[in-house]
Amino acid sequence: MSRLKAFFLSLILIISSSTIWLTSCSESEISKPDFDRTTMLQNMADNLIKPAYSDLMNSVLALQTATTNFTENTTSTTLKEAQLAWEASYLDFQYTNAYNFGPAGPEGLQKAFIEEVAIFPVNADKIENAISTGTYSLTDANRDTRGFLAVEYLLFNVNEGSSSVVAKFESASRKKYLNDLMENLRSRTEAISTAWNTGFSATFIANNGTNVGSSTSALYNEFLKSFEALKNFKLGLPLGKISGQTHTEPTKVEAYYSGKSIEMLKAHMQALENIWYGRSKSGIDGIGFEEYLQNVTGGEALISATKMQLENISLAMDAVSTDSPLSVQIQNAPNTLDALFTELQKNTRYFKSDMSSLLGIAITFSDADGD
Amino acid sequence: MVLSTIRFMALGWVGDHFIKPTFHFHYFGFEWVSVLPPFWMYAIHVMIIITAFFVVIGLYFRASAILLFLLFTYTELIDVTYYLNHYYFITLVLFLLIFTPAHRHFSVDAKRNPVLATDHTPRLWLFIFQLLLAIVYTYAGFAKINYAWLIEALPLKIWLPANDTLPLMGKIFTWEITPYVFSWFGMLYDCTIVWWLMNSRTRPWAYATVIVFHILTGLLFNIGVFPWVMIVATLIFFSEQWHITLLTKLKRWLRYTDPVIVNAPNRVSRPVLHFFAIFFVFQLLFPWRYILYPSNLYWSEEGYRFSWRVMLMEKAGTATFYVKDPSTNKEGMVVNSEFLNSHQEKQMATQPDMILQFAHYLQSYYENQGIKNPSIRAEVYVTLNAQPSQLLIDPNINLAVIKDNWKTKTWILPISNE
Secondary structure, three states: OHHHHHHHHHHHHHHHHHHHHHHHOOHHHHEOOOOOHHHHHHHHHHHHHHHHHHHHHHHHHHHHHHHHHHHHOOOHHHHHHHHHHHHHHHHHHHOOOOOOOHHHOOEOOEOOHHHHHOOOOOOHHHHHHHHHHOOOOOOOOOHHHOOHHHHHHHHOOOOOOHHHHHHHOOOHHHHHHHHHHHHHHHHHHHHHHHHHHHHHHHHHHHOOOOOOOOHHHHHHHHHHHHHHHHHHHHHHOOOOOEOOOOOOOHHHOOOOOOOOHHHHHHHHHHHHHHHHHOEOOOOOEOOOHHHHHHOOOOHHHHHHHHHHHHHHHHHHHHOOOOOOOHHHHHHHOHHHHHHHHHHHHHHHHHHHHHHHHHHOOOOOOOOOOOO | OOOHHHHHHHHHHHHHHOOHHHHHHHHOOOOOOOOOOHHHHHHHHHHHHHHHHHHHHOOOHHHHHHHHHHHHHHHHHOOHHHOOHHHHHHHHHHHHHHHOOOOOOOOHHHHHOHHHOOOOOOOHHHHHHHHHHHHHHHHHHHHHOOHHHHOOOOOHHHHHHHHOOOOOOHHHHHEOOHHHHHHHHHHHHHHHHHHHHHOOOOHHHHHHHHHHHHHHHHHHOOOOOHHHHHHHHHHHHOOHHHHHHHHHHHHHHHOOOOOOOOOOOOOOOHHHHHHHHHHHHHHHHHHHHHHHOOOOHHHHOOOOOOOOOOOOOOEEEEEEEEEEEOOOOEEEEOOHHHOOOHHHHHHHOOOHHHHHHHHHHHHHHHHHOOOOOOEEEEEEEEEEOOOOOEEOEOOOOOHHHOOOOOOOOOOEOOOOOO
8 A cells, every 4th residue: 555655646746746847848838829719709890790780780771761762752763772772781681690699699589680680481471461461560470571581572573573563562551561671670780780889899809718608609609500501591401402302492592582592692601701711801811710720739630621611612602603593593503503512511510510629619509490 | 434424425415416407407308309298307306306305314215215216317318418427426326325224323214213223334335335436536547548638638638728718727728738737637636536535644635636626627617516526425435533523513503313222233134235246346347348349439439438438538520411212312411400409419429329319210200201211321520639520430321220239330430540
């Protein structure tokens, strides 16, 4: 027993002395360059998130002006202006697509921003019913009757064209519904934009840990969720790639009525790529997940793998033409889209398990996806 | 040796147990496991609290202990993704507790039926708990003696820097040396702490180390009640005198007077002795079963569970399942989140037996949806200790026709080190 004890005592002595020796070496020699998550959060807030919401706020206001104008003076010219304003604002929305936390997160009965204003496909029957009966609430569970894509449904008509839209807007109740939707959209956007530009930005930057509830964890999880939604629901589902589907479902694309699905898909992917790089919309590269990964064990390998795959996605995305709508291409040229889906799928592990594992962030999402 | 030591252990443990139901809410809410309706799940958790309280005060001790063991084990068995070594430890302690005469001193049973009352107990009743703790610690320590843990300081090298915002200590975790120190200390601690606790001279220092070690790990890692369980459980190594003093204070505070002692404790019967011998032989041998599997233990996890391997690796996976209808040859990708919560998905994605279980679930789900004999395959990429992720299992094999068993899983691909 005493010999055993002597053995352990000497072992501990050796360990502790070597520890002291090692720690007494100059700190710079043995410590890695510090990564400051605060800088990353600061860059995200100042150069990505806040500008994204400001842009969205402006374009939603412009859209509201255009739709009000259209309801007051219902012509094909004012419709065209409203349609263009819709496209611009929904493109801007794609740059906020991944930030469904904080003021854009769920609260009480209200779901996350994206679920309140960007549910697709919308339910045309329910919308028509709401218009004809005039009884509807903009806070209930019928989220597929409002938001950007309900406005899109009202402003565009795939089959019959603009003249039929103008004709339908002779109805006062249709005008009222559109105006109500726009007011709802404006106030929801304004609440989030204001929050980011007043107190929340500082809260976001100060909450610089990695645990559940920290800004990094929230940003990462929503980023991942957004990527998965792009892959599975904007592309996979209409392509008939999801288990249980027996055929393609082209009408389930995002922005079906305007035929702008591909533009939206591209903007969405661009926005996600920007988050990973820490890059602003105008292309100025700052501190993002890429820099964060540079400072952790195994990070370099993951960075090069991810960059290569993002490049592949970009090539596959460029191969998809914007000349005809996604819903048409799903039927005519599914191979290009299949290829894009495959490239996106290959990237999932880099964003999902590899990244969370290296950064020590927990994957916390899932319960909001299924319904 | 005073038998009440055991009781105290139960008391301390149960004190912690009361906070558990809040963690347990995770247990219900999944459609894919056969859980009882929510009301009964709540009822069972309430019953666990009640029986645990009965065990502590020693009321209907034997019946309460059996019921507690059964109920607690039931909640553990519901969902394997919730497997935690310390729940397993608690299950074993509860099991052993059933046999002990812990109700024969300082208990309601002893009050109600003074024939039971005694103030001595065979040493064995302490020994079994000490032995169990010794196995837990030492085996956890042995498991840490490996290349990744000691030489590469993995996975602590990954985990510690993520804690750099912890007050005061945070900065330390960004130093390159820190994970090495922690790794070596952790290994030495686990391997030897039981010896330091058994020796009366080193015991105060050892126990101080126990407190520091477990509180620190509790702060750093999300491991629930485990630190508190261990901090209290290790008190069983303290001296008889220490426990008597504590109990006397407790009795005075509760105004408990001992009944007149008329009976000496029963000797432990032979069958029970034999039974414990088998129990511990099993406990000693079972964790080594991984040797029988040719695969890399950390990669395949064949023989990983129930072996006191705690916090040993950083592992994460992305599992994508594909369901194919053989009649049309059309294959579809499964959106996991439609079936699993994030915790389950995360656990499943790295553990082959769970991947297989989920595949079988998908098989029956899609059979009900009208696909005849669906074939299920899974593309599973796993990263172990920050290595680039690679395929865990054969992505082309039809999991629907594979049965899980104790044999080595030939469809697990070997890990290659780059």
